[in-house]
Amino acid sequence: MIQVENLYKELGSKPVLKGLSFEVNDGETFVVIGKSGSGKSVLLKHLIGLLKADSGKVMIDGENIGALSFKELQRVRQKIGMVFQSGALFDSMSVGENIALALRSKEEFTKWEIKEKVKEALEIVDLAEAADLMPSELSGGMKKRAGFARAIALDPQYMLYDEPTTGLDPVMTDMINRLMLKFKQQKEITSVIVTHELRIVHDVADRVLLLNEGEVAFNGLPAEIEKSEDPVVRQFMTGDSTLAIGEKI
């Protein structure tokens, strides 16, 4: 279970997260939506300890990751897989080596097991033929799927997705959504997905949180957000920039 309690973060002198609190239950797919610059990616980086909160707590299975030592944090991170917006593949290694490196971090697999797991992970994301390709030779969608394969190869208990479908065509977006559903159904993974695409809310979300300027504007079921009369929620859901809230053009 992931618990976030009263999380505050400033970057430079700008407050980005202003006292966020929420919980993600085991097995749940939790989608965080919000406008660009609302603090979604910053929030996600707190969940895996890439950023430290100014105050507040992030608890993973009851452990406050902000208070852990470096070694303890590494242990907790082994439960978590993260898919980055750009894929974040290591560009000096082939796709297969990227996944193998992730597996070597666990130090419990033999060379043969690593080879098998790389193959298996690439088959799941339909990239079996791309093992020897370099990241520079991949399309945007392939990079994202390779990033998925790298994260899923470690059999994580939690998956964090940062804008998994941004910049992809509708068919590829559908494919990525199906992959996320597959992970959830087959591996019972708890997922946190950061996005501004409503299609993900409709297709894969169990629960939705809307972030607005670093604060929770909505936290509830996908069906509830559709019916919400809150102006901030309405504006985001309709994508209508003329609605009279916040700044005007």
Next chain:
Amino acid sequence: MFRVIFYPIRGVIQFFEGIGRYFLLQLMLFRSLTSWRLNLINTIDQMMLIGARSIPIIILTSLFSGMVTAVQSAYQFSSFIPSYYVGSVVGESVLLELAPMITGLVLTGRVGATITAEIGTMRVTEQIDALESLSFDPVGYLILPRVLAGTIMFPFLIIIADFFGVFGGWVSAHAQMNVSMFEFIKGFKQWFTPWDAWFGLIKAVTFGFAITSIACYHGYYTKGGAQGVGKATTITVVVSCVTIVFLDYVLAALFL
């Protein structure tokens, strides 16, 4: 008005913040020394990149710096000083100053800039975040091999630079003043003490550590996109050059 007053103050604060962050990174680096075995292959790769592949440019620069020292000595000696003293001047200049200094400055451009660009690009494309998310220690995985490789390989490069610098000096002395190899070596031995060579190696280790650790620091804390990487690379070259000149003076004042 306030902005004009606070601008230099903010600059001074940022300077000391930077120094503090650099030393914190060095602490993390020493902590990661325990994982050197895990990163041994990476370290050997970096030794090849930093050391072996720098040999051609080191040979070229040291050869010419030795040659120009001989030419200038010959010009200044004219007919008053015996010509074999060119060997003394070239030997002392190359071993004590030219080989470590020229090698350090050349490698700031070749090695320092490359390291910052590599690590900086990894930072802005979230590859370092990805490493951390996979439970790797990015300092142990990225910085330790580069700093170790630099610190170990620089002395070897300086030895090569010493040899070719002195050799270049003799070639030039022979061509300009018709100094034979026997005379040149006689002059070389005149003022030579083994400490001169050891001092060059002390400089090499210091410069190797300084160049690679400064380059890693600027790469690791790169911000922004391609422009940020470019800026970090430029800062690395400038800061490393100034640091080398400063360390050169400090080491000379301490050991000579």
